Each structure stands twice: as structure tokens, then as C-alpha cells.
Amino acid sequence: MSVKKVFSCCACLLFILSVKAQEIVPGEVWPDDKGIHVNAHGGGMLYVGGKYYWFGEYKSDTTSVALDGVTCYSSPDLVHWKNEGISLPVMPENSYSDIERGCILERPKVVFNKKTGKYVMWFHLELKGKGYAAARVGVAVSDKVTGPYRFVHSYRPCAGFWPENMPDKHRNLSETPDDFKEWWTPEWLAAVDNGLFVRRDRLGGQMSRDMTIFVDDDERAYHIYASEENLTLQIAELSADYQSHTGRYIRIFPGGHNEAPAIFKKDGTYYLITSGCTGWEPNAARLFSAPSIWGPWKQHPNPCRGTGAEKTFHSQGTFIFPVEGKKDVFIFMADRWRPKHPSDARYIWLPIQFENGLPVLKWMDKWNLKDL
Known part of the structure; x- marks a missing residue:
């Protein structure tokens, strides 16, 4: 073989390897710069200074409780990830901190506040040893995107306030959860719709579990969360x-049993993708849209297409983010949970496409950002 042909073959091989190195392959092991599978579950994304920063739950091999805290990874291209370490560490055992080692700390999201110059992290928090009874939201801040983040406080949202879209006649009802011996009856569902759990929790604050944070074009920020016993x-x-x-605040789809909210905005319309409540088991995604963050919100059919669409490709959504430098290109982030081996949970990322004016998620074995 001539030197020219050898050079040509080598160039082709290098080109193929270069293209492959830029591919995002949903469901496979995604190694970081140390060759270890990225450990940032239930995560969110923030673009700062030419890099994407991915924050997520650091999972151990045997339990989903927080033994380390929130991890941070950085990347210039969404493919090659550098482990930036633990950005928010949990506190030692017997420290009496809300984020003591062994608590449940889920779905961290980081946003940047232009007025204060602070990076603000929000997360779902359950106090150690209390299961999912606390239903709190936690807040931490940092001067640097990678941290370390300083824990500020945790609490239940909107204590003492009524939802804007809850009629006065429902605010004044006397029904309490104790008045119902059974859940899921027509009478109970009607009571939930009328604010049964809102009234119960008004003074102490509303329950907050699966959540996300959204910063709008005007820099106002919003907390979207599963509340009212995960019903609303x-x-x-x-x-x-x-x-x-x-x-x-407002309530949307009372009794709808939605969790795992992920939101984005395109051409003035807000789109929300959620899941049903089936624990670690996957289910069909739900799609909602609204002309304003305050509604009215309308439900649409399952946005997923292709093999596994009825189970959201065996995953659960966690965040949607815009791709820097590409107009109207958004990426849907999801986790394929593995509760028996939490650290090995896989990531399902798919570009959002549109059909008939609505977002769709089409299964792709692999895809390249430059093709979007």
C-alpha cells in the first residue's frame, strides 16, 4: 500500500473516531475524565463562561440516601465531562444539620442570580430517619459555580399563603383528611380538588418533593414542585x-398525581413534561403547555415516540435545558433508575423535536449535537 493510501486511511479513521467521540449515547456508561461513570443523578444544567455545569445527586452503590452530597461536572461540549467534585457536601452524622449524612437530598438545580452575583442551589430534602414525611425544599449558595455551596435553610414553601387560583369558597371549607376513611373515592378526589391538603398544610407550608427551578426571560425565578401528598x-x-x-403560587392539575417536573419556554409558550407517581418504576410521560407561567395549563398526549415510549424509554425526566449557540434547541434529561445499584443509574438525554406545534421526544440510539 502506498504512503498516500496509508495516510488517507489513517485520516478516515481519525475522522470516524472524532465523530464517535462527539456522540451522546443514551443508556450507556458515560465516563468522566477519570474513566468513572458520571455520578450526578436527578440533575440539572447551567451554562457559564463557555462550559456546561451538571449538578446531581452523588449515589452510592447500595443506597439512595445522601452519604456525600451534590456533585458537579463540567463540559465544553456535553460529551466530555470533568469531575469538579462535591459542590454541596452533607454534614457529618450527629451534626444536627438538616442536611446531615443519611438524609434524602434529591433533584438539585442551580441558577445564577444577576443581582446578587450568587449561584443558588435548590433541592428536595427529606430529614434523616423520617422517610419522605418532611417534604421540604433546601437552599444553598456559593460565589463560584462549582462551589463549595453553603447551606442556608430548608422549609416548606408558602406558609400562611393561599394559592392564587384557589376560590374563597374552597379556602373556607371545613373538611379535613381525617374526615375520609378511604382515599381515591370520588368524594375524596373531589375534596383534593377543592384543596383538602392545601388547607391542612397552609400554616406550616406546602409539601415539596420532586422539583425544578425555572428562570424566565425577565429574570424572575419559579419553583415547580410535587405537593399535596404528590397529588398536585x-x-x-x-x-x-x-x-x-x-x-x-398556584396549583395545577389537582389530583393528577404528577412528579418529576421539567420545563422550558419556546416562542412565548411554556412546556412542562412530568411523570406519573410509580416510585422507581417508569411510566408514560405527560405533557402540558400554557401561555403564561401562571396558566391556564392544558394537558396533551404522551410526547414520547418510538421503542419504550409508553415508559418514557424506561426513565424519568429531571430537567430541560437550552443548547448554547443553537436557537430553539433543547435537551431533555432523564434518569434510568437502578434502585438496587443506585450509582449505576444511566442517563437518557434526547433532543426535543416538534410535531404539529408540540414537543416530542423520539428515541435515538445515539446522536450528535452538531446535527441539531
């Missing part, structure tokens, strides 16, 4: 510094 989604406005709530 609530959308609440954050304070100007993004570290607390203003007390303004």
Missing part, C-alpha cells in the same frame, strides 16, 4: 435573591 403540582414565585418564596 404547585408553581411558586421566588424572591428577588432566589433564596426564598414570595408567597405567590
Whole structure:
């Protein structure tokens, strides 16, 4: 073989390897710069200074409780990831901290506040040893995107406030959960719709479990979370510094049993993708849209297409983020949970496409960002 042909073959091989190195392959092991599978579950994404920063739960091999904290990874291209370490460490055992080692710390999301210059992390928090009874949201702040983040507080949102879209006649009802011997009856569902759990929790604050944070075009930020025993989604406005709530909030789809909210905005319309509540087992995704963050929200059919669409490709959504430098290109992030080996949970990332004016998620064995 001539030198020219050898050079040509080598060039082709290098080109093929280069293309392959840029591929995103859903469901496979994604090694970081140390060759270890990325450990950032239930995560969120933030773009800062030419890099993407991925924050997520650091899972151990045997349990989903928080033994280390929130990890951070950075990447210039969404393919090659550098482990930046633990950005928010949990506190030692017997420290009496809300984020003591062994607590449940899930779905961390980081946003940047332009007014304060602070990076603000929000997360779902369950106090150690109390299962999922606490249903709190936690807040931490940092001067640097990678941390370390300083824990500020945890609490239940909007204590003392009524939802804006809850009629006065429902606020004044006397029914309590103790009045119902059985759940899921028509009478109980009607009571949930009328604010049964909102009234119960009003003074102490609304329950907050699976959650996300969304910063709108005007820099106002919103906390979207599963509330009312995971029966109803609530959308609440954050304070100007993004570290607390203003007390303004609404309920959407009472009794709908939605969790895992992920939101994005395109051409003035807000789109929300959620899942049903089936624990670690996957289910069909749900799609909602609205002309305003405050509604009215409308439900649409399952946005997933292709093999495994009825189970969201055997995963559960966690976040949606825009691709820097590409107009109207958004990536849906999801986790394929493995509760018996939490650290080996896999990631399902898919580009959002549109059909008939609505978002769709089409299964792709692999895809390349440059093709979007």
C-alpha cells in the first residue's frame, strides 16, 4: 500500500473516531475524565463562561440516601465531562444539620442570580430517619459555580399563603383528611380538588418533593414542585435573591398525581413534561403547555415516540435545558433508575423535536449535537 493510501486511511479513521467521540449515547456508561461513570443523578444544567455545569445527586452503590452530597461536572461540549467534585457536601452524622449524612437530598438545580452575583442551589430534602414525611425544599449558595455551596435553610414553601387560583369558597371549607376513611373515592378526589391538603398544610407550608427551578426571560425565578401528598403540582414565585418564596403560587392539575417536573419556554409558550407517581418504576410521560407561567395549563398526549415510549424509554425526566449557540434547541434529561445499584443509574438525554406545534421526544440510539 502506498504512503498516500496509508495516510488517507489513517485520516478516515481519525475522522470516524472524532465523530464517535462527539456522540451522546443514551443508556450507556458515560465516563468522566477519570474513566468513572458520571455520578450526578436527578440533575440539572447551567451554562457559564463557555462550559456546561451538571449538578446531581452523588449515589452510592447500595443506597439512595445522601452519604456525600451534590456533585458537579463540567463540559465544553456535553460529551466530555470533568469531575469538579462535591459542590454541596452533607454534614457529618450527629451534626444536627438538616442536611446531615443519611438524609434524602434529591433533584438539585442551580441558577445564577444577576443581582446578587450568587449561584443558588435548590433541592428536595427529606430529614434523616423520617422517610419522605418532611417534604421540604433546601437552599444553598456559593460565589463560584462549582462551589463549595453553603447551606442556608430548608422549609416548606408558602406558609400562611393561599394559592392564587384557589376560590374563597374552597379556602373556607371545613373538611379535613381525617374526615375520609378511604382515599381515591370520588368524594375524596373531589375534596383534593377543592384543596383538602392545601388547607391542612397552609400554616406550616406546602409539601415539596420532586422539583425544578425555572428562570424566565425577565429574570424572575419559579419553583415547580410535587405537593399535596404528590397529588398536585404547585408553581411558586421566588424572591428577588432566589433564596426564598414570595408567597405567590398556584396549583395545577389537582389530583393528577404528577412528579418529576421539567420545563422550558419556546416562542412565548411554556412546556412542562412530568411523570406519573410509580416510585422507581417508569411510566408514560405527560405533557402540558400554557401561555403564561401562571396558566391556564392544558394537558396533551404522551410526547414520547418510538421503542419504550409508553415508559418514557424506561426513565424519568429531571430537567430541560437550552443548547448554547443553537436557537430553539433543547435537551431533555432523564434518569434510568437502578434502585438496587443506585450509582449505576444511566442517563437518557434526547433532543426535543416538534410535531404539529408540540414537543416530542423520539428515541435515538445515539446522536450528535452538531446535527441539531
